[in-house]
Amino acid sequence: MSDSKARIAVIGCGWWAQGWHIPHLLCNDNVIICALVDKVSQPTSDLNPNLVSMDQLQEICGNCPVYTSVEELLQSDAGKEMNGALLCTPHATHYHLAELLIQEGMNRILAQRPLLHILLEKPMTTDVEEAQKLHDLVHSYWRTCSITNNNNNNNVPYFQLNHSANFRQQAKVARDLIQNQAKIGTIRHINASMASPLSWLFGHPKNITWNTPTGNMLGNGFAWGQSSHLLAWIYHVTGDAVMPETVFCQMNHSDTSGADLSHAATIVCQNDITFSLAGTCLLPGNEHGDPPVGKEISVEIYGSEGALFYKGNDHDPASGRLELRTDTTVKVLCDEFHFENTDQEGTGPESLQSFLAACLGRKDYDKGASSLVGLKSIQTLDAMYRSHHSGAAEKIAGTRVIERRATP
Ligand SMILES: NC(=O)c1ccc[n+]([C@@H]2O[C@H](COP(=O)([O-])OP(=O)(O)OC[C@H]3O[C@@H](n4cnc5c(N)ncnc54)[C@H](O)[C@@H]3O)[C@@H](O)[C@H]2O)c1
Secondary structure, eight states: OOTTSEEEEEEOOSHHIIIIIHHHHHTOTTEEEEEEEOSSSSOOOTTOTTOOOHHHHHHHTTSOOEESSHHHHHHSHHHHHOSEEEEOSOGGGHHHHHHHHHHHHHHHHHTTOOOOEEEEOSSSOSOHHHHHHHHHHHHHHHHHHHHHOOSTTSOOOOEEEOOGGGGSHHHHHHHHHHHSTTTTOSEEEEEEEEEOBOHHHHTOTTOHHHHSOOTTOSOOBHIIIIIHHHHHHHHHHHGGGOOEEEEEEEEEEOTTTOOEEEEEEEEEEGGGEEEEEEEESBOSSOTTSSSOOOOEEEEEEEESSOEEEEEEETTEEEEEEEEEEOSSOEEEEESSOOOSOOOOSTTOOHHHHHHHHHHTTOSOOOOOOOHHHHHHHHHHHHHHHHHHHHSSOEEOSOSGGGGOOOOO
């Protein structure tokens, strides 16, 4: 086993892993894909009829072993030697599989074996109770490490969600500015919207994972699929300053798939902060069309002393910028607009690079999407769907989030 390479197990080898994570991992010289896990021998997806079989994927990935479950992986030599697990299975499986991996990570710490780092696909879960339990578990994982303090290099285990927009430089600058209260003062209001050219995705009944609720979900569609990214960005950037409490939301739906296509939500947060969140997939065009059409995103965060503006089209960096406005000035903090990193070429987005840095034992990586960001996003989305169903304002479910604990 080479110390200079990250040994990564990819769990869930469907559309996103085959089209995105695995090609990126293979472009990183310092990565070995040490195992592949999928419960089926031939992954399938309506979004790509050409997914390869696990046998073919094994060959592509340097003949690493293939397993049909995380339990099987954890019993194997490859599972014992991996230092990173990239979890890319359907939403409903995230809690259980992440729990198994964290348990393995805790056992490793107690046995003074190398850490296990985890990058989990978004959304963290689609169930508030599971999100709360996972958030608590991540803390236990972190605490076990701090208390025993016996891991190789005093590093802490990495657990982040793959909200790639949160790992961009613009998110880092915006977060630093908000944490430095003097710049915009106390946050009073947030106005955010996202319009995506994705009616083809959410309007088609075949795209089950995007359109059909599973488990305790009251609905599925644009809010879970897209607004989850915008919420995660806002909750990352604003940190503890914005804690949601009550949500009123109305949605409209596709006649063909039943998915929610648009929503308008009013979120009331602690300290009387008002937050307006709008979203729709009905932006005309297609990101793979000619010409390609990107997502239109707008975030305005208003404070007592100034406001932070970040808006643009995610296919055109020149279309927007991050700026700080006060009564007398407009200061450009970043002169390009970048949201989710959808670059298919190269070594992968900043979120993947941050995960790989942790797996390689470095400590200088960014943390853009913690379990607390995931939990607050899921609580908000859950309340949005409940509010649409009840027609009334709904309280955020789960209360422990307001403890405002430090997040690893
Ligand atoms: N970050 C992003 O922008 C982004 C984009 C697309 C998808 N995603 C996320 O990636 C995840 C996967 O999405 P997808 O479109 O690739 O789904 P998919 O259904 O195409 O692939 C999931 C794979 O996981 C396998 N699987 C299911 N349960 C399993 C289990 N218990 N153990 C092992 N394998 C199991 C399935 O057989 C399937 O091959 C989802 O959570 C999705 O939201 C994120």
